[in-house]
Each structure stands twice: as structure tokens, then as C-alpha cells.
Amino acid sequence: MSRKSNTEQRxxxxxxxxxxxxxxxxxxxxxxxxxxxxxxxxxxLIHYHFKSKGEILIELVKSLATLSHARxxxxxxxxxxxxxxxxxxxxxxxxxxxxxxxxxVAAWVVVGAEAVRQTEVRQVYEEALAFELALLHxxxxxxxxxxxxxxxxxxxxAAGLLAFMExxxxxxxxxxxxxxxAYAATVAMQFIDRYIDAEPxxxxxx
Amino acid sequence: MSRKSNTEQRxxxxxxxxxxxxxxxxxxxxxxxxxxxxxxxxxxLIHYHFKSKGEILIELVKSLATLSHARxxxxxxxxxxxxxxxxxxxxxxxxxxxxxxxxxVAAWVVVGAEAVRQTEVRQVYEEALAFELALLHxxxxxxxxxxxxxxxxxxxxAAGLLAFMExxxxxxxxxxxxxxxAYAATVAMQFIDRYIDAEPxxxxxx
Amino acid sequence: MSRKSNTEQRxxxxxxxxxxxxxxxxxxxxxxxxxxxxxxxxxxLIHYHFKSKGEILIELVKSLATLSHARxxxxxxxxxxxxxxxxxxxxxxxxxxxxxxxxxVAAWVVVGAEAVRQTEVRQVYEEALAFELALLHxxxxxxxxxxxxxxxxxxxxAAGLLAFMExxxxxxxxxxxxxxxAYAATVAMQFIDRYIDAEPxxxxxx
Amino acid sequence: MSRKSNTEQRxxxxxxxxxxxxxxxxxxxxxxxxxxxxxxxxxxLIHYHFKSKGEILIELVKSLATLSHARxxxxxxxxxxxxxxxxxxxxxxxxxxxxxxxxxVAAWVVVGAEAVRQTEVRQVYEEALAFELALLHxxxxxxxxxxxxxxxxxxxxAAGLLAFMExxxxxxxxxxxxxxxAYAATVAMQFIDRYIDAEPxxxxxx
DNA sequence: TATGAATGAGTTTTCATTCAT
DNA sequence: CATGAATGAAAACTCATTCAT
Numbered sequence: 001m002s003r004k005s006n007t008e009q010r011x012x013x014x015x016x017x018x019x020x021x022x023x024x025x026x027x028x029x030x031x032x033x034x035x036x037x038x039x040x041x042x043x044x045l046i047h048y049h050f051k052s053k054g055e056i057l058i059e060l061v062k063s064l065a066t067l068s069h070a071r072x073x074x075x076x077x078x079x080x081x082x083x084x085x086x087x088x089x090x091x092x093x094x095x096x097x098x099x100x101x102x103x104x105v106a107a108w109v110v111v112g113a114e115a116v117r118q119t120e121v122r123q124v125y126e127e128a129l130a131f132e133l134a135l136l137h138x139x140x141x142x143x144x145x146x147x148x149x150x151x152x153x154x155x156x157x158a159a160g161l162l163a164f165m166e167x168x169x170x171x172x173x174x175x176x177x178x179x180x181x182a183y184a185a186t187v188a189m190q191f192i193d194r195y196i197d198a199e200p201x202x203x204x205x206x
Numbered sequence: 207m208s209r210k211s212n213t214e215q216r217x218x219x220x221x222x223x224x225x226x227x228x229x230x231x232x233x234x235x236x237x238x239x240x241x242x243x244x245x246x247x248x249x250x251l252i253h254y255h256f257k258s259k260g261e262i263l264i265e266l267v268k269s270l271a272t273l274s275h276a277r278x279x280x281x282x283x284x285x286x287x288x289x290x291x292x293x294x295x296x297x298x299x300x301x302x303x304x305x306x307x308x309x310x311v312a313a314w315v316v317v318g319a320e321a322v323r324q325t326e327v328r329q330v331y332e333e334a335l336a337f338e339l340a341l342l343h344x345x346x347x348x349x350x351x352x353x354x355x356x357x358x359x360x361x362x363x364a365a366g367l368l369a370f371m372e373x374x375x376x377x378x379x380x381x382x383x384x385x386x387x388a389y390a391a392t393v394a395m396q397f398i399d400r401y402i403d404a405e406p407x408x409x410x411x412x
Numbered sequence: 413m414s415r416k417s418n419t420e421q422r423x424x425x426x427x428x429x430x431x432x433x434x435x436x437x438x439x440x441x442x443x444x445x446x447x448x449x450x451x452x453x454x455x456x457l458i459h460y461h462f463k464s465k466g467e468i469l470i471e472l473v474k475s476l477a478t479l480s481h482a483r484x485x486x487x488x489x490x491x492x493x494x495x496x497x498x499x500x501x502x503x504x505x506x507x508x509x510x511x512x513x514x515x516x517v518a519a520w521v522v523v524g525a526e527a528v529r530q531t532e533v534r535q536v537y538e539e540a541l542a543f544e545l546a547l548l549h550x551x552x553x554x555x556x557x558x559x560x561x562x563x564x565x566x567x568x569x570a571a572g573l574l575a576f577m578e579x580x581x582x583x584x585x586x587x588x589x590x591x592x593x594a595y596a597a598t599v600a601m602q603f604i605d606r607y608i609d610a611e612p613x614x615x616x617x618x
Numbered sequence: 619m620s621r622k623s624n625t626e627q628r629x630x631x632x633x634x635x636x637x638x639x640x641x642x643x644x645x646x647x648x649x650x651x652x653x654x655x656x657x658x659x660x661x662x663l664i665h666y667h668f669k670s671k672g673e674i675l676i677e678l679v680k681s682l683a684t685l686s687h688a689r690x691x692x693x694x695x696x697x698x699x700x701x702x703x704x705x706x707x708x709x710x711x712x713x714x715x716x717x718x719x720x721x722x723v724a725a726w727v728v729v730g731a732e733a734v735r736q737t738e739v740r741q742v743y744e745e746a747l748a749f750e751l752a753l754l755h756x757x758x759x760x761x762x763x764x765x766x767x768x769x770x771x772x773x774x775x776a777a778g779l780l781a782f783m784e785x786x787x788x789x790x791x792x793x794x795x796x797x798x799x800a801y802a803a804t805v806a807m808q809f810i811d812r813y814i815d816a817e818p819x820x821x822x823x824x
Numbered sequence: 825t826a827t828g829a830a831t832g833a834g835t836t837t838t839c840a841t842t843c844a845t
Numbered sequence: 846c847a848t849g850a851a852t853g854a855a856a857a858c859t860c861a862t863t864c865a866t
Binding site for chain 4: 436437438441518522524525527528529537538541542545565567568569572574575576578582583585587589590591595596599600606607609610
């Protein structure tokens with residue numbers, strides 16, 4: 001009887017190792033040797049499970065996106081109103097509450113820089129962001145409906161929030177000494193609430 | 207008798223070459239060879255003018271910060287009201303109007319990723335951001351005064367805007383297909399105006 | 413399943429190659445390429461087994477010290493009296509008799525020059541010399557006892573002999589045409605015997 | 619009227635600079651840039667006065683030999699007996715008394731290592747040592763005559779002393795922590811005196 | 825599947841020497 | 846004579862990838 005394949009587990013271990021190393025070394029410095037050591041595996045084994053280093057990165061991008069969404073689903077489970085769901089989304093992405101992983105944030109920032117120049121990375125990176133943007137758009141739309149507000153600018157607000165969150169990741173990873181403590185989630189909700197409240201209220205009009 | 211020094215000029219040429227190469231290749235791929243070729247210089251000359259590749263990067267960070275501020279000063283010269291100055295600042299940083307350099311934006315994003323792990327880069331990067339944050343704080347304060355508003359949250363608003371702008375850079379460089387066109391400057395001013403208008407107006411109180 | 417490690421053997425081969433190349437080229441000219449070629453290995457493999465060129469040098473210093481001491485132990489095995497042991501020591505260090513390696517002598521000289529400026533090299537170099545000095549001190553003490561002599565100057569005599577031997581290495585490597593043939597071992601024993609015989613004989617005193 | 623050539627002075631400055639740099643950096647690390655900086659000259663000027671870096675080294679070897687001999691002549695001027703002259707020689711070479719230059723000693727050690735592999739250096743190095751050996755031989759012969767002793771071994775004694783002194787330089791430069799303080803000059807004279815006193819005195823024989 | 829040695833191309837850096845000014 | 850920029854060949858070191866075991 002042949003022994004059971006552990007490929008899937010190994011791949012996950014390797015991706016996790018890249019995440020850890022990349023968070024503090026960057027992508028180029030995350031050598032196969034370093035990843036192998038972090039994972040407690042032999043270097044040669046990495047290339048048995050992945051064709052190339054780039055393939056691990058791609059897998060990591062997907063993994064990070066999945067992770068983030070899983071966090072949202074977790075938090076959203078306890079939310080009933082549209083506002084609570086929005087709050088859950090913000091908290092999940094800005095890594096509040098249980099399961100926060102600063103090294104995942106740092107890795108995501110590095111991924112973003114790689115996406116600037118690696119086409120394949122950019123593709124999955126954009127896919128992930130497009131997904132988030134769509135989700136955010138929906139959540140914001142629901143929230144507007146709850147308030148009986150309308151806005152032609154939900155799309156821009158969603159884009160603005162997405163940009164804000166990406167920037168918050170960046171600054172949390174590379175300029176933590178400069179930023180105020182714990183501003184991100186608060187500011188995000190304020191942006192949303194005040195943005196929406198300032199919309200002309202069409203609901204009550206005759 | 208003595209030969210005239212052109213070091214300052216050469217250093218600027220080299221920094222400009224790094225900017226150009228880094229914008230589309232990233233920092234690691236911006237090899238000394240590539241920089242030299244971009245600048246039309248012999249590779250050895252790079253190290254005659256700079257002790258190391260890292261030193262060029264540090265110089266570039268300073269240069270980008272200076273460039274951005276110069277753009278603000280340019281635009282602000284024509285601004286008279288606090289709101290116009292704020293607008294000038296936003297436009298300058300988000301690279302609207304004349305003098306916009308998309309490659310400088312891309313380079314800044316890559317710099318940000320390097321700041322995650324290179325201590326020296328992080329230092330100058332943080333210095334630059336701290337400067338921007340202070341300036342933004344001042345501009346927002348002036349704007350509030352103009353509106354006879356008060357806010358204990360100017361600091362958080364400034365931080366939020368800074369994060370938003372950094373994120374906008376990131377997404378403009380690595381996810382241009384996902385984002386709406388020309389959302390950034392508009393959204394930034396809306397964040398500001400609505401944030402401020404939602405503040406309790408204390409001016410008229412006895 | 414697992415591949416057997418040959419690291420220890422490879423490291424020894426590489427150290428031996430450095431010894432050979434350094435003996436006739438000096439340390440700086442003993443390039444990684446040259447060492448690799450001497451050892452019949454690929455250049456990259458050198459850095460797989462050693463972190464840096466300096467590490468190979470450190471290893472070589474230790475190896476030379478060990479080699480020299482092994483030669484002494486070999487020769488001393490056949491010696492019964494303290495004088496014979498001293499003679500064995502002198503012969504071993506001055507590379508008389510079977511197992512003499514002129515290239516090891518030349519390499520040791522080069523090591524000595526590197527010890528002038530490389531702190532790490534100086535450390536192991538000094539350790540090796542301190543060991544030799546202590547051994548020489550012991551051997552001389554035993555010899556004195558045999559002769560029923562006493563001397564407060566054994567320490568200085570040992571130091572003098574050590575210096576003499578190091579100088580003999582130097583001159584054998586760099587000024588062989590100037591020095592008399594085969595003077596070293598003879599002169600060393602004469603220094604010892606006459607030095608000791610000139611000491612006031614305290615043995616017969618009441 | 620043409621301006622006076624300062625070539626000779628410049629050459630001496632450059633040689634002195636090499637001495638200083640080489641004493642603490644070794645020969646390979648004594649770059650033209652470093653030499654120029656030490657001398658306070660422009661790098662290009664070095665090659666105006668010397669054809670190559672090696673030529674400076676040759677000049678330095680000669681300079682060091684001359685310096686050492688000048689020191690002997692200085693000290694010997696006040697010596698009347700053969701023993702005093704010997705003492706003067708030993709003191710001069712082992713750098714006792716006024717004019718001692720530890721950095722010259724270190725440089726000489728480095729020179730010795732270069733002599734192992736550079737033919738041209740070895741030539742002048744050997745010339746210098748041959749000169750010292752001959753002088754030492756003469757001084758020892760005179761001392762023997764004064765004592766009415768004879769010895770067929772003056773040549774070997776001279777060689778032994780020369781080796782001892784070179785070794786003392788080496789150990790003073792690279793193993794100062796291991797050696798006793800101020801042993802060298804004392805031990806040298808003891809080697810001489812006891813060596814000679816132990817010779818069979820043929821003078822009084824019938 | 826797993827190991828770890830091996831390869832070789834590529835990278836930063838150094839530096840003697842040259843040369844225009 | 847003097848300056849200092851410029852060159853290009855070499856050096857150490859890195860590392861993804863391959864492969865024998």
C-alpha cells in the first residue's frame with residue numbers, strides 16, 4: 001500500500017514559511033534556503049512541491065486573500081445589521097480582534113510591491129482587490145439602504161476605503177512610529193458615516 | 207590645474223536613473239548595471255560616487271520627498287484660502303496637474319516596501335512621512351478655523367488622509383485596472399469636507 | 413532516503429587547497445576561483461561549505477596548529493629523556509624529519525602577516541602561539557630539573573625560542589638564499605643548552 | 619624660471635603614507651586611494667610619481683632598511699667597545715630607545731609576507747637581510763676577539779639572532795598579548811653572551 | 825517523497841591605472 | 846605638477862534550480 005501523499009500539507013507549510021520570512025526579509029531575501037529552514041524542510045523539497053519560487057508567492061497571495069476573507073466571515077457571523085457587517089469587514093481587514101497577524105500585514109505590503117512589476121503576481125493581487133472592492137461596495141450599498149440614503153458615489157467611497165486600508169497596512173508596516181495609535185478602524189468608520197450622512201437625503205422627499 | 211568636480215550632478219543623474227529603473231523593475235532588479243546603463247555611465251562610476259547601492263536608495267527617498275514638497279509649494283503659491291491650500295496639497299501629492307510623474311509614484315511605492323525591512327530606509331521614509339503628516343495637520347487646522355469649527359480629531363483625520371494617499375499610490379501602481387478612474391483627489395476632498403461638516407459646530411454657541 | 417553528508421571531508425579539502433594556494437600566492441591572491449581549481453571543485457561550492465573566505469583562513473590556522481602538534485606527538489613518542497623531548501619539539505616545529513611540509517611553513521608565515529591586521533585571525537593565531545609557549549615552557553622546565561638547574565628566566569627563554577622559530581619560518585620562506593643551510597635546529601638546541609649551562613648551579617648548594 | 623621639482627619629497631611622502639596604511643591594513647588593503655588620503659594628495663598624483671603600486675612597496679622596503687641602519691649608526695656613535703656596539707645594534711633593531719616606531723615594525727612584517735611571493739620584493743628584502751647578517755657577523759666577530767674567543771659558529775649565531783629578531787617583530791605585531799613584556803633585547807644579549815662563554819676557550823691553551 | 829550537495833550565472837563591490845582638464 | 850573623474854577587469858558572495866542518493 002502506497003503511503004499517503006502529504007503534498008497539500010507540505011505546500012501549506014511552505015507558503016506559511018514564505019509568509020514568515022517575507023514579512024521581515026522581503027521577497028528577494030526570502031531565499032529558498034531561508035524558507036526551507038523556516039519550514040524545517042530540506043531545500044530540495046521546496047522544488048519538489050513548487051515548480052519555482054514565484055509559484056510559492058502566487059500561492060501566498062491567494063492564501064492571504066483567503067485568510068482575510070475568512071476573518072471577515074468569522075466576525076460577520078455575529079453581525080445582524082448592515083452597519084455591523086461593515087464594522088466586521090473593517091475590523092477583519094484592519095486586523096482588529098482575535099486572529100490579528102501583523103506579519104501577514106507586512107507580507108501583504110511586500111506582495112503589493114512585487115505586484116508593481118511581476119505580471120503574474122499583479123493578476124492575483126488585482127483579483128483579490130477586485131473581490132474586496134465588490135464586497136465593500138455591496139456592504140456600503142446595504143448600509144445606505146438601511147439609512148434610506150442614496151448615493152451615486154458608493155463606488156468611489158468603496159475605492160477610497162480600499163485605498164485607505166491598503167495605505168494603513170503600508171504605514172503600519174513601515175512607519176509605525178509616525179502614525180497615531182489605533183486610528184485606523186475608528187477613522188474608517190468615521191469616513192463612512194460622515195460621508196453618508198452628508199449625502200443629500202432623498203428618502204423623505206415627496 | 208585642478209579638475210572641476212561634477213560629483214553633485216553625477217549623483218543626481220544616478221539617483222534619477224535609479225528612480226527610472228526602480229519604477230518598473232523594483233529595487234532588487236534595479237542592478238548597478240541597469241542603473242549605469244540607464245544613466246549612460248560605466249558601472250564602476252556608480253560606486254565612485256556612491257559607497258553602496260543602499261546609499262543611492264536613501265538619496266532617492268530624500269529626493270522624492272523633496273520633489274513632492276516642491277510640487278506642493280508650486281501649486282500652493284496660487285492658493286489664497288485654507289481650502290485652496292489643502293486642495294493644492296492633495297493635488298500635489300496625488301500628482302494631478304502639471305509636473306505629474308507616474309514613475310515617481312511607482313518608485314515611492316517600492317521605497318515603501320523596502321522601508322518595511324531596511325532600517326536606514328525606514329528612517330528617512332518615516333522622516334518624510336512625519337513631515338507630511340505635520341504639514342497636513344497644519345493645513346487641516348487652518349481649514350477648520352476658517353469654518354469656525356473645532357475638532358479634537360484633526361490628528362486622526364490627518365493620519366487617515368495620509369494613509370489614504372499612500373494606499374492610492376499603491377493601488378495606482380499595482381492595481382490600476384481595478385480602481386475607478388480619477389477617484390483619488392475627489393474622494394480625498396470629500397473625506398475632508400464631510401468629516402469636518404459633521405463635527406459639532408461650536409462657533410455659534412454662547 | 414537522506415543523502416549522506418560529506419561536508420566535513422569537503423571542508424578539509426578546501427582548507428588543504430587554501431594551504432596549497434596560499435603557500436605560493438599569499439592570502440589575497442588565493443582567490444575563491446584559485447582555491448576551487450586547486451581543490452577540483454566548483455567555485456560556488458566553496459561558499460556552500462564556508463560562509464566566507466575568512467572562515468576558511470581561520471580553519472586553516474587551526475589546522476596548521478593541529479598539524480604541528482601532531483608532528484610533535486609523533487616524534488616525542490620515541491623520546492624518553494626531557495632533552496630528547498625538547499629535541500623532538502624543535503624538530504617537529506622546524507619541520508625536520510619525516511612529514512616535513514615546506515608549504516605549511518610558508519602558509520604559516522602568510523597567516524602571521526594576516527594576523528597583524530585581521531582580529532579574528534589574530535585571535536586563533538595567538539591561541540596557537542600561547543599553547544606552544546606553554547608547552548615549550550613545560551619542556552624547558554623539565555629539562556632544567558633533569559640538570560638540577562633552576563632558572564627564573566625559563567619564561568623568557570621560551571619566549572626567545574618561540575620568536576626564533578617564527579623568525580626561522582619567515583626567513584626560510586622569504587630569504588632562503590641569505591640564510592645558512594640547516595642552521596635552525598642546531599642553533600635552537602645550542603641556545604637552550606648554553607643558556608641553561610650558564611645558569612648558576614644551585615643544586616649542590618647546602 | 620621653472621618651478622622647483624618636488625618629486626623627491628613627494629616620493630618620500632608617498633612611501634611614508636604607504637608605511638602608515640600598510641601597518642594597519644596590510645598591503646592589498648593599502649589602496650592607492652587610501653595612500654593618497656593618508657598623504658593628503660590626489661590619487662592621480664601617486665601614479666605620476668610612481669609607475670605602479672609595487673614600485674612604492676619596493677621603495678618602502680629600502681626605506682625601512684635605511685631607517686633601521688640609521689638608527690644603529692645613531693646608537694653606535696656613543697659605543698666604544700665591541701659589546702657596546704653589539705648592544706647598540708640589538709637595541710636599534712628591536713626598536714629600543716629614541717626613535718622607536720611600532721608601525722615601522724608592523725610594516726616590516728607585512729613586507730616579509732609579501733616577500734614570500736613577490737620576486738622583486740624578495741630581492742630587496744633579501745639584500746637588506748644579507749646586509750644585516752653581514753653586519754651582525756662582523757660585530758659578533760669583534761666581540762669574540764675582545765674576549766679572546768674563537769668560534770666556527772659565528773655564522774650560525776648571527777643567523778640565529780637574525781631569525782630571532784625577525785620573529786620578535788612578527789610576534790610583537792601579531793601576538794603582543796602572548797609574549798612577555800620587554801623580553802626581546804634582554805634575551806638577545808643573553809643568547810649572545812652565553813653562547814660565546816660556552817665556547818671552548820682556545821686562547822690560553824699551550 | 826526526501827535529502828543536501830552541487831552548479832553556474834548573476835550581483836555588489838573594489839581598485840589599479842588612465843586621462844581630460 | 847596636480848586634480849579627481851572615469852574605466853574595466855576582477856574579486857567575494859548569493860541563490861534558484863538541479864540531481865545523485
